[in-house]
Structures are given as C-alpha cells and as structure tokens.
Amino acid sequence: MLTFLNGEFVSEEAAHIPISDRGFLYGDGFFETLRIHNGQPFRWASHAARMERAHQALRIPTAIDSSTFSKVLCELARRNAQAEGIARLYVTRGSGSRGYSPRDARSPTVLVTMHPLPEPTPTPQLQQWTLITAQSVRLPPPNPLSSFKHANRLVQILARIEADDQGANDAVVLDHSGSVAESSSANIFWVLDGVVHTPPLETNALPGVTRSLVIELCARTNLDLSETRICPEDLNRADSVFLSLSSFGIVAVSRIGAAPIPCSALVHRLHEAYLRQLESECPAGDTP
Numbered sequence: 600m601l602t603f604l605n606g607e608f609v610s611e612e613a614a615h616i617p618i619s620d621r622g623f624l625y626g627d628g629f630f631e632t633l634r635i636h637n638g639q640p641f642r643w644a645s646h647a648a649r650m651e652r653a654h655q656a657l658r659i660p661t662a663i664d665s666s667t668f669s670k671v672l673c674e675l676a677r678r679n680a681q682a683e684g685i686a687r688l689y690v691t692r693g694s695g696s697r698g699y700s701p702r703d704a705r706s707p708t709v710l711v712t713m714h715p716l717p718e719p720t721p722t723p724q725l726q727q728w729t730l731i732t733a734q735s736v737r738l739p740p741p742n743p744l745s746s747f748k749h750a751n752r753l754v755q756i757l758a759r760i761e762a763d764d765q766g767a768n769d770a771v772v773l774d775h776s777g778s779v780a781e782s783s784s785a786n787i788f789w790v791l792d793g794v795v796h797t798p799p800l801e802t803n804a805l806p807g808v809t810r811s812l813v814i815e816l817c818a819r820t821n822l823d824l825s826e827t828r829i830c831p832e833d834l835n836r837a838d839s840v841f842l843s844l845s846s847f848g849i850v851a852v853s854r855i856g857a858a859p860i861p862c863s864a865l866v867h868r869l870h871e872a873y874l875r876q877l878e879s880e881c882p883a884g885d886t887p
C-alpha cells in the first residue's frame with residue numbers, strides 16, 4: 600500500500616520515521632481512524648474538529664490544513680485503488696532532543712496509512728460482538744487528554760489483552776468510579792424500554808465521531824436518547840447493547856461475559872439509518 604508521509608506519497612517500504620521521533624519515544628502525538636466509503640472520508644469534518652482539539656491541547660502546530668487533508672485522503676484511496684477501507688492519520692511532534700521537553704521539536708510528523716475494511720466487512724450486515732468487562736484497568740478521571748485520540752493507549756491495550764485472553768471481541772472499560780464508560784475501541788449504548796442510553800462524557804469516554812452520529816440518528820428517527828450512568832451488572836440486563844466506532848459503524852453485542860444479550864429491532868433500525876447516512880454523505884462517483 601501507498602502511504603502519505605510528510606507531504607509525499609511513498610510506499611510502505613520507503614516510509615521511514617527517525618528513531619528520535621517523539622511519537623515513537625513518548626507517544627507524543629495523536630491519531631484518527633476513519634472510514635473511507637466510495638473513495639471519500641466519512642464524517643471528515645468531525646474527525647478534523649477532533650484533530651484540531653488535539654493540536655490545541657498538545658500545542659503541536661498544524662502542518663496540513665483540513666481541506667488539504669481531505670484531498671490527501673481521497674488521493675490516497677484513489678492511488679491505492681481502495682474505494683472502501685480505513686484510513687489512519689498519525690500526527691506526532693516530530694524529532695527533538697532527548698528528554699520530555701518538546702522545545703527543540705519544530706517539525707511535526709504526519710503519516711496517513713490505508714487499510715482494507717476489517718473482516719468480516721462491517722457493511723451491509725450488522726456485526727455481533729462478544730464482550731467481557733476489563734478487570735485490570737479503568738479510565739482515569741477526565742483530564743485535558745480526554746477529548747481526542749492521544750497516542751498513549753495502554754489502558755485500552757490492557758483491556759483488549761483481557762478480551763483476547765477470554766476469546767471476546769472487545770472489553771467494556773469502566774470509569775474511575777466503576778461505572779461503564781465505553782469499550783476499549785468503541786462507544787457503548789444500551790436499550791431499555793425503548794429508550795437508547797449512553798454514558799455521559801464525564802465518564803471520560805471518548806467523544807466518538809460515530810457516537811455523535813448515533814445521537815443525531817436517534818433524534819432523526821424519533822428515538823429517545825438519554826446520557827445515563829450504569830454499573831456493569833445492570834448493563835448485562837439491558838434489552839440490547841451496541842457499540843459505535845468509525846471502522847465498523849454500529850456493532851451489536853451478543854454477550855457480555857456469561858450473559859447473553861438480545862438484539863432488538865431498534866438496533867437493526869439504527870444500523871440501517873447509519874448505512875443510509877454513509878451512502879448519502881459519500882455517494883458513489885462523487886470523489887473530488
């Protein structure tokens with residue numbers, strides 16, 4: 600696959616990043632993962648807004664403006680003949696001298712990689728995932744790093760190791776007080792008596808691009824949505840549970856630990872509304 604590194608389209612083999620890069624040394628950077636559909640980035644404005652928050656919070660200067668970035672994504676999809684796929688953007692502070700001070704790091708690294716859609720492909724069928732609840736880690740309380748995808752993902756990695764060990768697709772991650780926040784890779788929703796619930800962002804759940812879209816879709820389809828806290832034991836008794844993430848869209852949850860979770864018609868309805876939105880925002884033959 601072709602990648603985009605610091606302004607140039609280069610093959611993966613030719614894309615080199617120095618060992619002094621602070622993204623490699625300290626996780627001094629942030630990333631975005633987004634869906635490419637019909638050769639176009641889905642919900643680019645929301646991803647770009649989250650990247651802008653990351654630039655501001657980490658004080659990493661912007662190397663590429665948002666509209667150029669969007670063109671780069673379309674061009675990378677085109678050059679890779681990858682009309683359907685996943686793009687990953689990684690911005691680091693670049694290279695500097697040894698130590699935490701970023702004083703000498705003046706030239707950010709910007710890398711974009713393209714990946715095939717995960718298997719089995721998330722569209723058009725609704726995926727069913729099994730979850731466990733992570734026991735070894737919890738999210739920290741909300742902090743200046745809460746609102747974007749900073750490059751320090753060890754909590755999520757440890758939670759995912761627990762899921763892998765137990766043969767589950769993902770892990771529910773709790774906030775510091777023990778209430779459900781999200782999964783290691785997605786935002787979480789549940790349905791109770793026809794109302795859709797999701798934890799408030801005060802749990803330190805990531806403000807997911809797809810989470811915002813699900814909230815929009817609920818409003819548009821006249822579904823009541825409530826930001827509610829829930830403990831893991833009560834989540835197991837919900838009418839349905841589902842996840843939202845850019846790479847898969849909406850994913851139904853079929854089991855949490857030993858508890859089977861039903862999948863209601865409402866989850867299918869939201870999944871279909873998500874697919875319609877994907878198609879209407881990134882129509883075939885509309886690549887700039």
Ligand SMILES: Cc1ncc(COP(=O)(O)O)c(C=O)c1O
Nearest residue numbers: 784785786805807808809844845
């Ligand atoms: C921890 C976490 N929460 C939520 C999400 C979902 O965010 P988005 O819908 O922006 O992909 C992700 C996506 O990678 C994530 O890593």
